[in-house]
Amino acid sequence: SxxxxxxxxxxxxxxxGGKTIDAVHDVSFDVMEGEICALLGPSGCGKSTVLRMVAxxxxxxxxxxxxxxxxxxxxxxxxxxxxxxxxxxxxxxVQKNVEYGMKINGVSKADRGAQADHFIQMIQxxxxxxxxxxxxxxxxxxxxxxxxxxANGPSILLMDEPFGALDAETKWQMQxxxxxxxxxxxxxxxxxxxxxxxxxxxxxRIIFMSRHPGTVRENMVTEFKDG
Ligand code: ADP
Ligand code: ADP
Numbered sequence: 001s002x003x004x005x006x007x008x009x010x011x012x013x014x015x016x017g018g019k020t021i022d023a024v025h026d027v028s029f030d031v032m033e034g035e036i037c038a039l040l041g042p043s044g045c046g047k048s049t050v051l052r053m054v055a056x057x058x059x060x061x062x063x064x065x066x067x068x069x070x071x072x073x074x075x076x077x078x079x080x081x082x083x084x085x086x087x088x089x090x091x092x093x094v095q096k097n098v099e100y101g102m103k104i105n106g107v108s109k110a111d112r113g114a115q116a117d118h119f120i121q122m123i124q125x126x127x128x129x130x131x132x133x134x135x136x137x138x139x140x141x142x143x144x145x146x147x148x149x150x151a152n153g154p155s156i157l158l159m160d161e162p163f164g165a166l167d168a169e170t171k172w173q174m175q176x177x178x179x180x181x182x183x184x185x186x187x188x189x190x191x192x193x194x195x196x197x198x199x200x201x202x203x204x205r206i207i208f209m210s211r212h213p214g215t216v217r218e219n220m221v222t223e224f225k226d227g
Contacts, residue, residue, distance in 0.1 A: 101151025
């Protein structure tokens with residue numbers, strides 16, 4: 001069975017004045033255990049809305065979603081989210097950011113130090129573990145956010161245009177690092193992007209979302225394995 005199952009999900013927003021907008025309409029797809037799955041489509045087609053619903057940050061207007069066969073209902077640490085900007089805490093060092101993630105995951109204080117090292121090595125910031133995020137480049141800050149989120153022990157990592165604010169060179173480095181992180185941590189990833197090159201480079205499978213009315217075109221689901 002799939003890790004994540006999205007079944008006939010829709011989202012209708014009510015705007016000021018009573019007009020409604022169907023941001024997402026009848027979307028269904030699966031994400032399998034251990035894969036990097038990209039949700040690809042043009043700006044405004046509803047990708048972020050789908051991801052926020054999977055994260056439990058918003059409720060669907062119709063349909064349902066299941067993680068490990070359990071229906072998604074509200075936010076939970078089993079679904080870690082990384083946004084385009086700023087998910088690291090500026091008032092905590094790199095080390096403390098990662099330890100905070102572990103605290104949420106119930107890791108005892110005594111064990112946090114050693115385990116933090118593992119995550120900090122994974123994002124290649126050992127030399128900067130006592131630095132504050134504001135002292136680091138955008139790419140490094142994003143690595144801290146990824147490590148802190150992984151330290152929560154999520155069952156699936158949700159990423160919303162995570163490298164969209166970075167320059168091209170940093171973006172490539174981050175994409176390569178991301179692949180090695182997934183190999184090390186065996187986490188399942190659902191990444192939202194409008195960047196087809198990013199999707200092809202990163203993803204085992206790409207789910208195309210069309211612009212209107214935001215339906216996933218199942219017939220266009222394409223598999224990419226080993227690049
Ligand atoms: P994407 O991530 O593909 O760019 P979004 O999910 O952000 O698309 O948005 C899909 C559509 O829903 C857009 O037309 C957007 O303006 C609209 N939308 C998103 N969030 C809201 C909201 N909170 N209220 C009203 N409309 C929204
Ligand atoms: P890098 O040094 O890795 O090339 P920068 O720090 O120059 O990245 O970031 C590029 C742009 O994106 C800048 O305008 C910066 O303000 C913005 N930016 C990058 N990361 C973040 C972040 N986490 N929060 C807010 N803005 C960011």
